Amino acid sequence: QVQLVQSGAEVRKPGASVKVSCQASGFTLSNSGVTWVRQAPGQGLEWMGWISVQNEYTDSAPKFQGRVTLTADRSTNTASMELTSLRSDDTALYYCARKVDHYDSSGYDLGSAFDIWGQGTMVTVSS
Amino acid sequence: DIRMTQSPSSLSASVGDRVSFTCRASQSITTYLNWYQQKPGKAPKLLIYAASSLQSGVPSRFSGSGSGTDFTLTITSLQPEDLAIYYCQQSYSTPWTFGQGTKVEIK
Numbered sequence: 157q158v159q160l161v162q163s164g165a166e167v168r169k170p171g172a173s174v175k176v177s178c179q180a181s182g183f184t185l186s187n188s189g190v191t192w193v194r195q196a197p198g199q200g201l202e203w204m205g206w207i208s209v210q211n212e213y214t215d216s217a218p219k220f221q222g223r224v225t226l227t228a229d230r231s232t233n234t235a236s237m238e239l240t241s242l243r244s245d246d247t248a249l250y251y252c253a254r255k256v257d258h259y260d261s262s263g264y265d266l267g268s269a270f271d272i273w274g275q276g277t278m279v280t281v282s283s
Numbered sequence: 284d285i286r287m288t289q290s291p292s293s294l295s296a297s298v299g300d301r302v303s304f305t306c307r308a309s310q311s312i313t314t315y316l317n318w319y320q321q322k323p324g325k326a327p328k329l330l331i332y333a334a335s336s337l338q339s340g341v342p343s344r345f346s347g348s349g350s351g352t353d354f355t356l357t358i359t360s361l362q363p364e365d366l367a368i369y370y371c372q373q374s375y376s377t378p379w380t381f382g383q384g385t386k387v388e389i390k
Binding site for chain 2: 191200201203216217267
């Protein structure tokens with residue numbers, strides 16, 4: 157079964173760090189990218205960043221630059237996201253998803269999309 | 284950053300209705316536009332990529348159209364299981380951004 161399985165819920169105090177893992181099963185991450193998206197309670201989706209598992213290239217949203225670290229371990233087929241200096245407004249459900257690139261029959265780039273999602277990891281930041 | 288604006292924010296329709304909602308980008312994104320469905324308590328699911336390509340396994344009642352700055356998602360015959368929030372997302376340039384969502388309710 158093709159799926160991404162994320163680590164369990166976390167509770168942290170303000171100023172602490174959290175690391176969320178995302179393990180692929182049924183496919184290899186080596187040929188993929190992994191993106192991270194979060195969703196605050198009752199709110200919409202917010203893109204955080206992505207990592208190319210093949211070459212470990214990363215790109216993150218300016219809002220998170222300096223606080224987020226994206227890594228991948230090909231040996232365990234796992235990607236991870238670490239967020240530091242946590243604040244109460246970092247309380248959210250954090251999702252990983254596989255990033256795939258689409259091309260048409262002529263090889264024209266049709267862009268990227270997120271086709272397999274993890275179940276989400278709730279991170280609560282509270283004193 | 285490219286801002287994505289969806290409208291309406293919510294709609295209510297009956298089973299069997301044809302429903303459409305829109306997504307507007309703050310600048311041209313050609314066809315680098317994806318649509319996701321998020322059912323209550325679930326992770327998002329990819330429906331449409333590249334503005335109009337149906338993701339494998341997604342029912343054919345879903346379709347997408349548009350290019351440039353204006354895009355539309357259409358459900359030709361609304362089903363009870365389509366109760367969800369629908370998000371558009373641009374992959375033209377990072378930071379990739381989502382619209383705020385359109386909530387679809389069943390009358």
